[in-house]
Amino acid sequence: MxxxxxxxxxxxxxxxxxxxxxxxxxxxxxxxxxxxxxxxxxxxxxxxxxxxxxxxxxxxxxxxxxxxxxxxxxxxxxxxxxxxxxxxxxxxxxxxxxxxxxxxxxxxxxxxxxxxxYPGPRFGRTGLRRLLDVPDGPLLCTAIKPMGLGPRALADLAYRLALGGMHLIKDDHGLTDQGFCRFEERVSLCAEAVVRANRETGRTCLYLANVTAPVGEIERRARFAKDAEVGGLLFCPGLAGFDAMRSLAADEGLCLPILSHPAFQGSFCLHPDTGLSHGVLFGQLNRLAGADATIFPTWGGRFSFTQDECLDLIDGTVRPMGTARPIFPVPAGGMRLDRVSQMCAFYGSDVSLLIGGDLQAHGGDLVASCRRFVELARHSFESGAMRSM
Incomplete structure (x- = not known):
């Protein structure tokens, strides 16, 4: 040779x-x-x-x-x-x-x-806090759902969620461009609804549009979302690729925070002797590819992650990695209001708690449910009963 x-x-x-x-x-x-x-x-x-x-x-x-x-x-x-x-x-x-x-x-x-x-996330924890004007304490996140609602119904949900004090409102990851809920109409209406709620409350809430799509559509949808004045993007790197997410994060014409969703990635990490550790898959690789926050199923919910696996994941969001900024962990997957203090004690204040369906499970006043979520998180933070991560 x-x-x-x-x-x-x-x-x-x-x-x-x-x-x-x-x-x-x-x-x-x-x-x-x-x-x-x-x-x-x-x-x-x-x-x-x-x-x-x-x-x-x-x-x-x-x-x-x-x-x-x-x-x-x-x-x-x-x-x-x-x-x-x-x-x-x-x-x-x-x-x-x-x-x-x-x-x-x-x-x-x-x-x-x-x-x-690979400089990593554009915003990271500090930048996302600055965008939201939330210098400390947990961020509160939710999703518009269920699939099957039309754009106007989802926009009404987004409006009430923002009025109630949510910091981040994301598309459900299953909402893309279905015939019953077209991407452009949904994104336009939801973005407008959240902007209107922000004017009324004086707070900042970010609506994150799901731009996971076929490869030729990703950039177009992201630019449409930017023009519609969304606050950020939701992306599923397990479906569309880590490098596609990196390209969105690096795009100077977008400059939007990115929330990563774990769809399709479960089998990569579930067996303890094969695949990727939770810290690598949901932490390090997401940071490398520019995500500012990473969604994952928390322990004790409807999925099977353990406390140790969640702690490894948290470590992956902060461990030294060149100049890559730490990112927000976003525990989800069966989060409930009655677990907010428990989750705050476990994850600490540098976390974004994601509650979806349970906000709608406590009567008809969605705004009141959101405000209860806000109060529970605030009490946990102010009481000091939170892990230091």
């Missing part, structure tokens, strides 16, 4: 952390397999160029035993292998080895070169 040009490598590497579930006598071989599979994907014995073997192939930095026949493995990859595209960076993190049993991606760092390529 004769190289067509000498490799020009700077020696800069970044580290990726995996967990392997395997017998102790196999762990080193399996770790080495990751080093090769994720880079050259070619038999090492057939590579004669030492610059490829030493410069391109991943390097094992450490192997540490955990429990239950699991091990933590740290592998360092050259930044050149990641190129300058988010798609290839994610491929390098967990491409082919995602197809192998007993391998779980649990963390990664960003070297200086990668940090410069």
């Amino acid at each position: 004769i190289p067509d040009r000498p490799l020009d490598l700077g020696g800069e590497r970044f580290e990726v952390v995996y967990q392997l579930a395997c017998p102790a006598d196999e762990v080193e071989v399996r770790a080495r397999d990751i080093c090769v599979e994720q880079t050259i994907e070619f038999p090492e014995s057939l590579v004669s160029d030492p610059h490829i073997l030493d410069g391109i192939v991943g390097q094992i930095r450490s192997i540490e035993p955990l429990d239950r026949g699991r091990f933590e493995v740290v592998i360092a990859y050259p930044v050149e292998a990641a190129g300058s595209e988010l798609t290839q960076f994610i491929n390098l993190l967990f491409g082919n080895v995602s197809l192998k049993p007993g391998v779980r991606l649990v963390g990664f760092d960003l070297s200086d070169t990668l940090a410069a390529l």
